[in-house]
Structure formats: C-alpha cells, structure tokens
Amino acid sequence: MGYAFQWLRSLIFTAQAYAMMVPMAVVFLPWAMVSRKGAWAAVHAWTSWVRWTASWMIGLKSEIRGPIPEGEVMIAAKHQSFFDIILICNVLPRPKFIMKKQLVWAPILGWYALRIGCVPVDRGRRGAAIKAMVEQVNSGKLEPGQLIIFPQGTRVAPGVKQDYKVGVAVLYQELGAPVVPAACNVGVFWPRHAVYRKPGLAVVEFGPPIEPGMPLRDFLGRVEQVVEERSDALMAEAGFPQIGR
Template sequence: MVLLRNIAFSIVFWGLSVPIVATAPISALFGRRAIVRHATAWTLVHRWAVRHLLGIRVKVEGVQPTTPVFYAAKHQSMWETLELQCRLGGPAMVLKRELANIPVWGWSARCYGAIVVDREAAGAAMRGMMREAEAARLEGRSILIFPEGTRVAPGEQPPLKPGFAGLYRILAMPTVPIATDIGLLWPRRGLKRPGVVTLRFGDVIPPGLPRRVAEAAIHAGMNALER
C-alpha cells in the first residue's frame, strides 16, 4: 500500500507540476501578486496530494504570527519548502543560486521575490542578498530562510550558516524558528510513509540581540523536535 501511495503521488503531483511550473513565466508577466498566487496554487496541489495520496497529516504546534516576521525553518525534505509557501502566506524565500540559475524557472523565482544567496559569495554578492531581503521587508512580506543551509536527516543539527546572522541584523524583524519532523516520514531516499508530521512555531525572538544569543535561540527552536 505504501508503494502504491508513492506511485499515485508521483503520477498526480509531478504530472500536474509540469504544466503549472511551465506556465509560471506567464503569470510572472503580470507582476508579483500574480506569480505569488500561481506559486500558491502549486503548493495547494502539493498539500492535497500529500494529505490524500501519501496519507500524511499535519499537526501544528505553537502560535503562527499574524504580522510579517523573519522565519527560520528546519529543512528535512521537499515538503516544508512547498507547505510553508502557502501556510506562511507567500513569504519571500532565501534561495540557493543554483536554483535561481535554472532557465525560465529561475527567472520566475526572481519575479516571485526570491532572495538569492551564493554560498561562495564575496562581499558584494552578500550585500546584494541583503538589499533583496530589505526590499521584501519594505513590501510587507515575511521572509523565510533555511539557515542550516541544506537538507538534513532527522537528528542532525548542523550550525547555522553565516548569512543568517547578517539578515537577522539588517532586517531587524521579529524572528520565529520553525521545527519539523517530516524527515521521519519523508526520507531523502526510500518511500514516503503515511503518518502525522509536526510543524512547531517557536517563541518569537526579538531583533537586536547579540549574534550568539540570537543564533542559539533560533537553533534551539528549529531543533526542538529532534530526538
């Protein structure tokens, strides 16, 4: 049954994703609001397929802010990158340059308002990332980053990448850590399994804290579900 669920998910979600993603540049021509709605439609398809085909349900803990904030989330699978897009109301996401360089799709992501980060960036490139983040804040958008820098397996707690501290300082926004245990059901390799995934919103971290204090609080909040 688990195998059949995975096959059904792949056929339905990826089959629908091809035309949705392929037509994203058309929406992008009509401005930011249109491409954000387009992206949200795609993530809602993903949400439906995850719930009804894979049998994965979501339990939310903590309080989700109702005003724009800086979110720092755990990254264990593809699931949270799409689920958080619609759950957080279309935040500006910090995106690896490799993804932003994908022809057509990368252009659409930039139109969406993605904040592009280069892991090997020199000072000028990092300043460009800061400007993009500041522009998103001035638009009244929340900003989402996966500050450990890469997808990790359950139990892994790598240190935060340096770019997080820079954004925390420049944006001066309340920051909220998000923890998830989706990796227990959605492994990097192997079949996705039905069950309940927890998405936990941590306590709000105020702006202006010393770097080590802010990073420690965010890291703890992001890893609150780690065993």
C-alpha cells in the same frame, strides 16, 4: 509486500505532484506576469494540491501549529526535505526564500521563485553569499513579505547534527525585524533522497517571534535552541528515536 505497495504509491504521488506544476504554472502565468499576487496564488494552489493528494494517495497528513507569521518577518526554519518548504509556502501570505543560485535555471520553479521575490545566492561561497544577502536588504530590493531562511544552510536528515550558520544572525541584525523560529518533523516521513514516503502526520510548528535587538551570539544560540528542541519533540511525537542529543 506492504513496503512495495507504499513505494509504488509514493512514486505515483511524486510523479503527479511534479507534473501538476506545468498546468498550474500555465493557468496562473498571465496573472503572475502582471502581478506578484498571481505568482503567490500559483504557489498556494500547487502546495495545497500537494498537501491534499499526499493525504489520500500516500496517507501523509500535514498540520501547521502556532500562529502563522504575517507582515515583515524572517522565518528561521528547520529544513529536512522539500515537504517542509511546501507546508511553509502554503500558509504564509507572501513567502520568499534565500535560495541557491542554481535554482534560478530550474524550469518553471526558477521563474516563479524570482517572481515572488526569492533571493538567489551562491551557497558555495559563504562570505560572498552573506554579503549578497546583506546588500539585497540594504538596497531595498527585497519584496515585502516573509523571508524564509534555513539557518543550517541545507537539508538536514532527522537525527543528524549540523551547525547553524552566521548568515541568519547577520540578516537578523540588518533587517531589524522579528524572527520566527520554525520547527518540523517532515524528514521522518519524506526523506531527502528517496522515493518512499511514509504515512503519518507531518508537522511544521511556528514558535514565538524573537524581537530585534539581541546580541548576535545570543540570537544564534536562541534560534538553534528553539528550533532543535521543538523539532526533536515533534520527531519524537512521530515515533522517531532521538540520536546523538
């Protein structure tokens, strides 16, 4: 009975969260059309709404740990579900993503993503995607802000091991900017492909920045070590049994 009630609460929460995108997008649209500040304000307003409603509708609290990155940095983040994107976007001043090209056509989401400076790439063509990302950097077309990239290339469920891709290391070299590792445990509470949301404390944790200049292989190993170890620790804190590590 308890599971069924939480499932129903989760369904209502998810429906209202997505539905709220529409009025917020409309309210912020005039400002967003004339200034990117309006687009970022819309992102911050909607993500704040989701965090607030999650806390009392489904009992899912959320917390950010570590210094919040500002200025020109890249965030190398663990990606377990949509909720880690929501938390990261909520606290970064000017978030932008390397995102899969298909999302450009998503209603509302696609336009606002482009407006805040997200970079669409064809994720299915690995070499071409890396080349496109590097070209965007070298051309100076990237908007100032915090560039978020998921080194594993996709959402990875808790307890599943997935290789870190070389694209994050190439961008590290090309950008010449600090990279902040970001760990999380959100997949324990908000699964990738399910309606059910588990109550608890979802955490995103920003680690110390990795300064430019490391050899690419050393950098990739360092990012993986920090993100995976801290994510495992956060998931253990949330009561998730560690598997395969």
